[in-house]
Amino acid sequence: MAKSRSVRSYGSAALEFAMLARGQISALLFFKLYPWDYTGGEIITGELGYKTxxxxxxLPLLSSTSVISGNPKIHSEILEHFTADTNYMISMMNFTIYNNTAEHASTFS
Structure with a gap:
C-alpha cells in the first residue's frame, strides 16, 4: 500500500475485474456491490489465483457488501490497512446496516 501510485475508479465492476484479470491493475476495492456485480469477476480472477x-x-451470497480483490499479498495488505482502523470498520458496519435497513424499509411501506 505504501508503494501505490494512485487510486482510480472506472465506474464498472465488470471492467475493473477484467482489468485485474489482464494485469492492468493490481487490485480493486468497492465499498458497495451486489452479488450480480462481482460474482462473474470473482470466478474469473479466482481461477487466476486472485483472492476476493x-x-x-x-463474501455474502445475497446481500450488498464491500469487495476487495487482488493477488493474495496485495489483498492481505489492503485488508490490514482497513482493519487496523477500528473506527473505520465500525463506521462501515453502521453504513451497511443503515443502507440495508433503508432499502428494506421502502419495500414494506
Missing part, C-alpha cells in the same frame, strides 16, 4: 473477499474476509 469483503472487509470481513468473506
Amino acid at each position: 473477499t469483503d472487509l470481513w474476509r468473506k
Whole structure:
C-alpha cells in the first residue's frame, strides 16, 4: 500500500475485474456491490489465483457488501490497512446496516 501510485475508479465492476484479470491493475476495492456485480469477476480472477473477499474476509451470497480483490499479498495488505482502523470498520458496519435497513424499509411501506 505504501508503494501505490494512485487510486482510480472506472465506474464498472465488470471492467475493473477484467482489468485485474489482464494485469492492468493490481487490485480493486468497492465499498458497495451486489452479488450480480462481482460474482462473474470473482470466478474469473479466482481461477487466476486472485483472492476476493469483503472487509470481513468473506463474501455474502445475497446481500450488498464491500469487495476487495487482488493477488493474495496485495489483498492481505489492503485488508490490514482497513482493519487496523477500528473506527473505520465500525463506521462501515453502521453504513451497511443503515443502507440495508433503508432499502428494506421502502419495500414494506
